[in-house]
Amino acid sequence: MKIFLRNACAVLLFLAVAGCASTTPEAPRADPLPSWNGGESRTRIVDFVAEVTREGGANYVAPAERIAVFDNDGTLWTEQPLYFQALFAFDRVKAMAPDHPEWSNQEPYASILRGDLKSALAGGDKALVELLMTSHAGMTSTDFDDIVTDWIASARHPATDRHYNEMIYQPMLELLDYLRANGFKTFIVSGGGIEFMRPWAPEAYGIPPEQIVGSSVKTKYEVIDGVPTIMRLPEVNFIDDKEGKPVGIQHHIGQRPIMAVGNSDGDFQMLEWTTAGDGARLGVIIHHNDADREWAYDRGSHIGGLERGLDEAGQRGWLLVNMKNDWNRIYPE
């Protein structure tokens, strides 16, 4: 009886699968990139994905090597009027100020506490690094995770009043999903702090913590009062920007990506390294030219400057995404 049933089942299953596959009209496939208008940008992305996933094709790439890397600030979320991580650092200074009365006479803290961001930034990189060390070190990695998690849930952007993790780009979310649906593994490779991104980026982008690469402070493992901890030290470990990006990629990912997406000259070397590999490669630069819906900036911008990338994208075959024309929507609902 059981054997009979099994055979009957096999026949039924065969009929169901074989018959239905050939006679059911194809359901119209949902557009995987609804926020991307038709045009060259969309076409080149779709063609690239088709090319590297077509088995037997000259440029076929096995799934294990379908590595796509994305800058974060200005590529996956907004970076104006200032890197969101800098705004986070300012908020940290304000929160920590009651324990630091000396800050009222000490730059850049005094300017931050007065709300004078221009003066706060006047000290240049040195002041910024000191600010980051003060606000991002001296606690355990677990405590820092909690601080970032609280901040992202409560802080709001000065211009849009949105939570910062609501200022991620809808077209990029669709692109990430589309790539993953086609067997790609997606990574973030950002100048931003690796531990600043990990508390919220996995949920925002569907990218797990181990696929997030960024700048970091040195850390130290120690058992404090019987509790194992990882302490964040006020010392730079790695700057994942410019020439640092290929280094960060090799260190964390261990193979050369086939696709890289950025928006500023800080991403130039990442695109250069990626597209110098053999076979089909895609380098993409998101060009911020939409002052109405987001921001418009490139040459000479205080954040996300784009000059060499603009000059050389054409000759290098990199796709320059025109935010204004290519995207019919910026942020998620």
Added chain:
Amino acid sequence: MKIFLRNACAVLLFLAVAGCASTTPEAPRADPLPSWNGGESRTRIVDFVAEVTREGGANYVAPAERIAVFDNDGTLWTEQPLYFQALFAFDRVKAMAPDHPEWSNQEPYASILRGDLKSALAGGDKALVELLMTSHAGMTSTDFDDIVTDWIASARHPATDRHYNEMIYQPMLELLDYLRANGFKTFIVSGGGIEFMRPWAPEAYGIPPEQIVGSSVKTKYEVIDGVPTIMRLPEVNFIDDKEGKPVGIQHHIGQRPIMAVGNSDGDFQMLEWTTAGDGARLGVIIHHNDADREWAYDRGSHIGGLERGLDEAGQRGWLLVNMKNDWNRIYPE
């Protein structure tokens, strides 16, 4: 007509799937751990996996957090009579010697070239580090990858005459597969070189390059004669051993594992960090006590010394795997 067919298909599919699921007798499941004998080790591993994967259970862990980390030397493959990477370094010195006539009078090179490994190692850590820098740096990451790939395909172990990647532990391969089949993500966290492992470990263990954490030299991105390259510099970047292991875990993985497997006191902090987390955790030490089939060593060994781990495994609830009794096989066929 099409609608009719579609409905008919749906009915067929329903009958096939629903009917067959309930009446087909269950096929006997293949044992996922055939090289593990019955006993406490096997039972504790299987119970742990059942506990963290039982939905609704008190200790259920979501797949995204099912992180398992494995030391490599002595845990996934043999490490006697000397770390295989040291044997690789010796082979490199021999291959490079024709370009370095000065080595015939210079330690540790002279001893290596004479085949006197004991004297070669007499210089301690300083000599070893110099040896590693000489043999592992001064080339691009791509060239180093090729060198390691060639070596692993050709070199043979002095005692077994096996290729080194044939001296991986069959029971550990089964454990890795078993964990992955249960939704775990498996990582290597080794004192060995991250770039030394990546050329062969993905195929050997089914672990992709980005899930391999290890020690590293500093690298530098530069465009040489128009070719983007990542140069390996003769400078230590990170030592992924002892207190370095939790640091490497946090840096690369970004979350605390729920399971850690090692074999020496170099893995102590990794197990300590892992098992100090909340909920169900499993720390495992592979105890090399099988001189007949592999090697027997623990306290005072020149490689893979195990003292604190032996002393404290019991009180910390870590599983001590008895290689001799728990494994019915060491290497793959």
